[in-house]
Amino acid sequence: MQHAASSAVVVAGWHRMSYSFGDQTYISQELEKHIRKLHDAVGNAVTQGRYIIFGAGSTQLLNAAVHALSPNNASSPAKVVASIPFYPVYQEQTDFFRSVDYRFQGDASLWKNYSETSTDRMIEFVTSPNNPDGQLNEAVLQGQNVKAIYDLAYYWPHFTAIPAPADEDVMIFTLSKLTGHAGSRFGWAVLKDEAIYQRMQSYLTLNTMGVSRESQLRTLQLLKVVLQGGKDMFEFGHETMKKRWEILNNTISMSKRFSLQKIESHYCTFFQKVREASPAYAWVKCEREEDKDCYAVFQAGNITGRRGSLYFAGDSYVRLSLIRSQDDFDLLLHKLNKLVYD
Amino acid sequence: MQHAASSAVVVAGWHRMSYSFGDQTYISQELEKHIRKLHDAVGNAVTQGRYIIFGAGSTQLLNAAVHALSPNNASSPAKVVASIPFYPVYQEQTDFFRSVDYRFQGDASLWKNYSETSTDRMIEFVTSPNNPDGQLNEAVLQGQNVKAIYDLAYYWPHFTAIPAPADEDVMIFTLSKLTGHAGSRFGWAVLKDEAIYQRMQSYLTLNTMGVSRESQLRTLQLLKVVLQGGKDMFEFGHETMKKRWEILNNTISMSKRFSLQKIESHYCTFFQKVREASPAYAWVKCEREEDKDCYAVFQAGNITGRRGSLYFAGDSYVRLSLIRSQDDFDLLLHKLNKLVYD
Incomplete structure (x- = not known):
């Protein structure tokens, strides 16, 4: 909800009715x-x-x-x-x-x-x-x-x-x-x-x-x-995603049942430093022999991910989205904690 | 430019960001x-x-x-x-x-x-x-x-x-x-x-x-x-298009060089009467043997239509649009009059 006023758009009834812009293209x-x-x-x-x-x-x-x-x-x-x-x-x-x-x-x-x-x-x-x-x-x-x-x-x-x-x-x-x-x-x-x-x-x-x-x-x-906003949005975005990844990593590392992808650190020309991972998705593997259907394991914990097989990687994987709202993420963590510690 | 105020839309920055509506469809x-x-x-x-x-x-x-x-x-x-x-x-x-x-x-x-x-x-x-x-x-x-x-x-x-x-x-x-x-x-x-x-x-x-x-x-x-608006917009639209068609018909009927499609009258359940034609396009035929390329004939008169061959009807036909602005239509008539009377 940042920049509420400046990001609003007013469209008049007669605005841009035509197929094309003034230069006869479909592109502004x-x-x-x-x-x-x-x-x-x-x-x-x-x-x-x-x-x-x-x-x-x-x-x-x-x-x-x-x-x-x-x-x-x-x-x-x-x-x-x-x-x-x-x-x-x-x-x-x-x-x-x-x-x-x-x-x-x-x-x-x-x-x-x-x-x-x-x-x-x-x-x-x-x-x-x-x-x-x-x-x-x-x-x-x-x-x-x-x-x-x-x-x-x-x-x-x-x-x-x-x-x-x-x-x-x-x-x-x-x-x-x-x-x-x-x-x-x-x-x-x-x-x-x-x-x-x-x-x-x-x-x-x-x-x-x-x-x-x-x-x-x-x-x-x-x-x-x-x-x-200059670097505003990107800093906000990176901070948010990095924090989520850290918390998730900490939680999952408590467990031998699950593992997470590793993401190498790289120098970022935008932030001008080596920066930490902040991916959009967690690509989780169920490590136990008996957890063949990792999607079902998470589903049983009330967490809906996406089956690894959708990505052609087999059902020992599941993808969790980290780009939902903060409430959704907090709920995910709450359920994940139960799954890991139960 | 009718209904200028009521037809405007204001979109807040955070409005409708999601892929789907509340019911999980892409349809409002x-x-x-x-x-x-x-x-x-x-x-x-x-x-x-x-x-x-x-x-x-x-x-x-x-x-x-x-x-x-x-x-x-x-x-x-x-x-x-x-x-x-x-x-x-x-x-x-x-x-x-x-x-x-x-x-x-x-x-x-x-x-x-x-x-x-x-x-x-x-x-x-x-x-x-x-x-x-x-x-x-x-x-x-x-x-x-x-x-x-x-x-x-x-x-x-x-x-x-x-x-x-x-x-x-x-x-x-x-x-x-x-x-x-x-x-x-x-x-x-x-x-x-x-x-x-x-x-x-x-x-x-x-x-x-x-x-x-x-x-x-x-x-x-x-x-x-x-x-x-009730019947407002449709009455306005019909009146406008009907007038254009009448004027065009009168102009073209002065000429033996060109002919226009005939459109039968039908009873209209919306207007509850038999109503006159008001088509979106004039489908003009060049009647002279030597006017094989009707598009070129109009082009020579500074009128850009669309070739009959685009519609698989042969080049003795040309399509003129009647759904442009009133200025464009007036200009079309002006040029058409020159073409018919010259």
Whole structure:
């Protein structure tokens, strides 16, 4: 509830009725400018000389990127892969839209040797820091026909150290993990290649004719507030998440039944120091032989996580979210303490 | 600029941050209720006992419906068709997304006999009133495996008589042709069948995780204003469009070079009388042998229309939009007068 007055938006009845802005695009140039400013201020992505495109959350952009990186009319569809454990939507989307041009093919590491010699297009999803485990992943596949989609939803100082500005061909960000406004359905991609930019643009035009102007207007207002605050929001975010991680770590380390992922310390160019971990999720492993279904173990303790198998990591894992409200987190801890000490 | 104060929206910084509403859906129940109220007041669609789903404009819903009506894993893809002249996005979308499950197959009437005996799924787009020519179309194809998607974007009293409430299996509406707020990217579908509703829901979830909450909030406010006004907006819309059509008709009838589509009068259950035509578009034919490229003829007169060939009707046709601002319409007439009398 910080910055209540400055973050509010008033939309007049006749505002932004048209399909396009004054320059005949679906994209607010003012918002684009502020996105570039924000990346410059945080130092988490190179935007100079890059194209920026908007989507309805990163969700829409993920599939738009797969489409844009797939060959058109190739003899075999592009192979879409990701490193286990990975965000299930990559597979769900790729399977669901059943395009002739691409097919999901599971774990990236299984295709390592293949990718170097293959003439098939391969598309690797790289999530950094990773959902669910918070690791700063890099692409596993190498080769002339390999393209990577970097999902940088969590590459902000609240969740991770920023070792250097990311400078990948295709980078995707989302408002939902920056300010928490998931409901606005606003994301953006930063792109090196003009042809890819054009193909993603076509996808967005035929899919939804761009992004709601109300979302763009509100996002602009929110980014202005973020920028005016300097390091405020990021310090607040990092402090909050770091504290939660510490407490969780202390609790779980009391138990031999459960273990947590380890996250290495990195020098953060934003905070200009080596900083402690503050991931968005706890990736918990049930260590006992008999706790085969870790989800069920937590469910029995009244804690609803997400099954490890959703992330293709097996059911000895469960993902707990640390980015809920403080009340929710306190409740989680309370229940976790009972589970650990009982 | 009517109802300036009442149609404005204020969005607080912390409003609707979450992915979902209180009931865990992506859909505002309050907005859904107002959509049902509006259809009841206008009498243009049956909504009782029907499912309602939201999309980013009708654009997103059109492809979601094609997806939902296509068979999964059938031996041959669904055949998607429409009646010439038709809105080009039907083909563009269906071609672009290159699904294994459906393929665009051109003019509906060519598949008439085939559809009655076919075991392939056929999906027919029916636009009523039609874009570009304003006719109250009905499905052309019959048969057990035929499904129709009714695009009812223009089925409002400003553009057409409402002979009866539409009661089709799949009906799609959009805010952009109701209040003119194209930039909000808000549309909705009214559906009879629960399985189709579920499949469209999955499409929307994996495509964009529902529709921007800001768009939903603004649409709600706009519909409240429309409903409070009673018949106000529809009378204003109809009067405006009717006058434009009359003037255009008078101008074009002066010329043997051009002709306009004829639109039959129908009894309108909303205005409770037989009412005159008030279409959104003029579908102009160049009648002279030498005016093979009607688009170029208008372009030479400084009038930018849309080529008839875009609608698969050949280049002796051009579509002129009558739903721009009054200034734009006056300018169109001015140029048209020069073209007709020169």
